Amino acid sequence: MLHVNNLTAAIGGKQILNGLDLDVGAGEVHAIMGPNGSGKSTFAHALAGRDGYEVTGTVTLDGVDLLDMEPEARAAAGVFLGFQYPVEIPGVNNMYFLRTAVNSVRRARGETEVGARDFLKVAKEAMDLVEMKQDFLDRAVNAGFSGGEKKRNEILQMALMQPRLAILDETDSGLDIDALRVIAGGVNALRGPERSMIVITHYQRLLDYIKPDFVHVLVDGRIVESGDHTLALHLEDHGYASFVNHDLDDAPERPLTGVQS
Amino acid sequence: MSESTRTIEELTESDYEFGFSTDLDTDIAPPGLDESIVRLISSKKDEPEWLLEWRLKAYEAWRAMEEPDWAKLEIAPIDYEAISYWAAPKQKPVLDSMDDVDPDIRDMFDKLGIPLHEQKMLSNVAVDAIVDSVSVTTTFKKTLLEAGVIFCSFSEAVRDYPELVREHLGSVVPVRDNFFAALNSAVFSDGSFCYIPKGVRCPMELSTYFRINSMNTGQFERTLIVAEDDSHVSYLEGCTAPQRDENQLHAAVVELVAKDRAEIKYSTVQNWYPGDENGVGGIYNFVTKRGRAHTDAKISWTQVETGSAITWKYPSVILQGDRSIGEFYSVALSCKRQQADTGTKMIHIGKDTTSTIISKGISAAHGQNTYRGLVKVLRSAENARNYTQCDSLLLGKDCGAHTIPYIEVKNPGAQIEHEASTSTVGEDQLYYCRQRGMTEEDAMSMIVNGFCREVFNELPMEFAVEAQRLLSVSLEGSVG
Numbered sequence: 033m034l035h036v037n038n039l040t041a042a043i044g045g046k047q048i049l050n051g052l053d054l055d056v057g058a059g060e061v062h063a064i065m066g067p068n069g070s071g072k073s074t075f076a077h078a079l080a081g082r083d084g085y086e087v088t089g090t091v092t093l094d095g096v097d098l099l100d101m102e103p104e105a106r107a108a109a110g111v112f113l114g115f116q117y118p119v120e121i122p123g124v125n126n127m128y129f130l131r132t133a134v135n136s137v138r139r140a141r142g143e144t145e146v147g148a149r150d151f152l153k154v155a156k157e158a159m160d161l162v163e164m165k166q167d168f169l170d171r172a173v174n175a176g177f178s179g180g181e182k183k184r185n186e187i188l189q190m191a192l193m194q195p196r197l198a199i200l201d202e203t204d205s206g207l208d209i210d211a212l213r214v215i216a217g218g219v220n221a222l223r224g225p226e227r228s229m230i231v232i233t234h235y236q237r238l239l240d241y242i243k244p245d246f247v248h249v250l251v252d253g254r255i256v257e258s259g260d261h262t263l264a265l266h267l268e269d270h271g272y273a274s275f276v277n278h279d280l281d282d283a284p285e286r287p288l289t290g291v292q293s
Numbered sequence: 294m295s296e297s298t299r300t301i302e303e304l305t306e307s308d309y310e311f312g313f314s315t316d317l318d319t320d321i322a323p324p325g326l327d328e329s330i331v332r333l334i335s336s337k338k339d340e341p342e343w344l345l346e347w348r349l350k351a352y353e354a355w356r357a358m359e360e361p362d363w364a365k366l367e368i369a370p371i372d373y374e375a376i377s378y379w380a381a382p383k384q385k386p387v388l389d390s391m392d393d394v395d396p397d398i399r400d401m402f403d404k405l406g407i408p409l410h411e412q413k414m415l416s417n418v419a420v421d422a423i424v425d426s427v428s429v430t431t432t433f434k435k436t437l438l439e440a441g442v443i444f445c446s447f448s449e450a451v452r453d454y455p456e457l458v459r460e461h462l463g464s465v466v467p468v469r470d471n472f473f474a475a476l477n478s479a480v481f482s483d484g485s486f487c488y489i490p491k492g493v494r495c496p497m498e499l500s501t502y503f504r505i506n507s508m509n510t511g512q513f514e515r516t517l518i519v520a521e522d523d524s525h526v527s528y529l530e531g532c533t534a535p536q537r538d539e540n541q542l543h544a545a546v547v548e549l550v551a552k553d554r555a556e557i558k559y560s561t562v563q564n565w566y567p568g569d570e571n572g573v574g575g576i577y578n579f580v581t582k583r584g585r586a587h588t589d590a591k592i593s594w595t596q597v598e599t600g601s602a603i604t605w606k607y608p609s610v611i612l613q614g615d616r617s618i619g620e621f622y623s624v625a626l627s628c629k630r631q632q633a634d635t636g637t638k639m640i641h642i643g644k645d646t647t648s649t650i651i652s653k654g655i656s657a658a659h660g661q662n663t664y665r666g667l668v669k670v671l672r673s674a675e676n677a678r679n680y681t682q683c684d685s686l687l688l689g690k691d692c693g694a695h696t697i698p699y700i701e702v703k704n705p706g707a708q709i710e711h712e713a714s715t716s717t718v719g720e721d722q723l724y725y726c727r728q729r730g731m732t733e734e735d736a737m738s739m740i741v742n743g744f745c746r747e748v749f750n751e752l753p754m755e756f757a758v759e760a761q762r763l764l765s766v767s768l769e770g771s772v773g
Binding site: 080081082083084102104106107108111112113115119120121122123124129132133134136137140150173189195290 | 348552719721722724725726727728729731732733735741742743744745746747749
């Protein structure tokens with residue numbers, strides 16, 4: 033599925049990712065945890081192709097090199113990023129936006145586009161998944177949405193785009209416990225043998241709801257520790273201190289994910 | 294420079310798709326303006342004596358006036374002696390049927406996507422086609438007459454309904470109103486006339502399509518719409534011009550009269566040639582549009598201004614009658630080196646009068662966009678209300694957006710609200726859309742159209758689609 037090899041990323045001359053390696057197999061859910069400023073969001077944007085980063089290394093999805101591709105081509109290849117801060121687009125109807133997104137990807141893949149009526153049917157099912165009301169579709173994209181509504185809208189988009197690789201960037205930030213439960217329910221329903229997920233989070237709390245197959249600790253732009261979900265519990269008790277302070281250059285060589293896809 | 298900024302600049306340097314010119318056999322007057330030219334125009338059109346007198350009065354007024362210089366526009370001096378004030382396609386003087394329209398003219402309108410053959414028309418819209426200020430044909434005339442609606446060229450109206458014209462011409466925009474209106478009054482060659490009798494709901498949309506074709510000519514057309522008590526009409530106006538290196542002057546006047554409880558909805562999609570990216574060529578568009586709303590009447594202006602090198606235009610409403618309503622919805626796009634100084638005037642005279650102003654300015658490349666609007670509440674206007682919203686969108690670093698509202702309130706009971714915002718199409722918005730699979734062009738078009746949504750919602754369906762398309766073309770250079 034996804035192979036990330038020696039990925040570096042800098043923005044405005046500032047190095048943020050320092051040789052990140054990660055392998056994600058089909059159907060796996062990997063959690064990436066780390067302190068503020070460790071490069072978690074940069075990793076997400078480097079995978080999605082945001083402008084402004086100088087990136088080196090290799091990233092392949094299903095054997096296809098992603099790094100030379102425009103963001104829209106990566107989307108067509110199956111990369112989906114659930115944004116930490118979903119963007120407002122005033123005046124653009126949410127339903128229209130969602131259908132344009134789905135059809136853009138379908139067109140890029142040479143598939144037939146979905147008509148308005150068929151799309152509405154699919155959209156309604158997906159909305160039930162994240163407990164969204166119908167009027168969501170008639171509002172402008174994220175405009176005036178509450179924090180929880182924005183995040184639910186991201187998961188709705190993920191449900192409609194049916195990505196190969198979903199990257200969820202701090203999807204839990206700013207959510208109360210009920211919203212967290214709804215969103216986690218949506219994410220879990222979308223897990224499947226053909227879909228991989230990278231869940232980026234600050235807190236272990238989210239992982240109580242979305243049980244990851246693997247947990248990685250990102251510090252200073254590099255993965256310094258990997259394990260199963262018990263690693264997250266360990267972090268909850270002890271914090272990141274033990275990882276932050278150790279000398280990265282002296283870190284022992286070890287397999288970073290423990291799996292091969 | 295980031296990639297998205299660069300793309301915005303590439304996108305905004307698109308080609309003008311209506312830039313062709315048609316080789317028509319044209320009757321053209323020598324350049325320059327004096328009394329003899331005014332007389333020539335009037336005699337060419339077989340006008341009655343009163344109209345000639347009216348023109349001469351306007352000419353005298355114009356001679357004593359100076360070009361306004363208060364707008365935020367940088368304009369090379371206009372040489373009024375270099376302009377020809379009369380150009381008309383030569384054709385048979387009277388048209389018995391659509392087949393009599395010069396095939397070259399028909400081809401030209403086909404190319405513009407405006408079918409003049411009634412049987413070919415898909416939508417329920419009557420069209421008055423005007424080339425170089427002269428009406429060449431009006432469709433669906435018979436159907437309209439059955440409903441009592443008069444829709445014809447201005448010249449025909451002068452010939453066939455002189456009393457109606459005489460009563461209303463200049464009643465909303467007097468000859469000395471301003472420099473360009475006075476010039477228009479002296480030399481206007483044709484235009485559209487529309488009359489809706491008492492209690493009639495016009496059975497179809499009426500539309501005028503303006504085309505400048507000749508070189509070195511000015512275009513001066515005049516539109517007059519009179520809606521009697523309890524009547525209703527929706528009117529559309531479209532414009533294009535060939536791509537030429539010199540600037541051409543367009544100075545039109547539109548007058549609307551909405552009598553008691555009448556409603557006039559006037560929509561414009563203006564796409565005159567904007568000039569090239571270095572500011573060479575393009576239409577100078579100086580237009581005076583104004584309506585008078587009587588008791589319980591409503592006048593609504595909607596404009597989408599994407600063309601012209603210079604736009605100077607303030608469609609206004611005199612809210613004379615009690616409870617009358619004035620509306621102004623505007624999208625103005627300035628790309629390349631275009632400059633737009635546009636807005637509205639809402640003059641509240643009657644009691645309980647209401648006005649709404651929604652202005653969306655988009656500036657790209659080196660475009661300069663100014664909203665200039667006046668809300669004036671006279672002492673007599675008890676309980677007047679106005680809501681104004683001016684939003685500006687900047688695409689790129691070299692363009693400008695300016696908002697200049699004037700508010701004059703003489704009645705303390707007035708309620709005036711003004712909101713303004715300036716924003717840019719954020720890289721984060723483009724990135725978000727692209728992450729969802731959309732191309733940068735599609736994303737830009739979607740975001741800009743979203744910005745204009747409130748105005749497009751006011752346009753009749755076909756026009757809204759056209760406006761969106763035009764905006765995308767102007768911004769992107771090609772349609773997918």
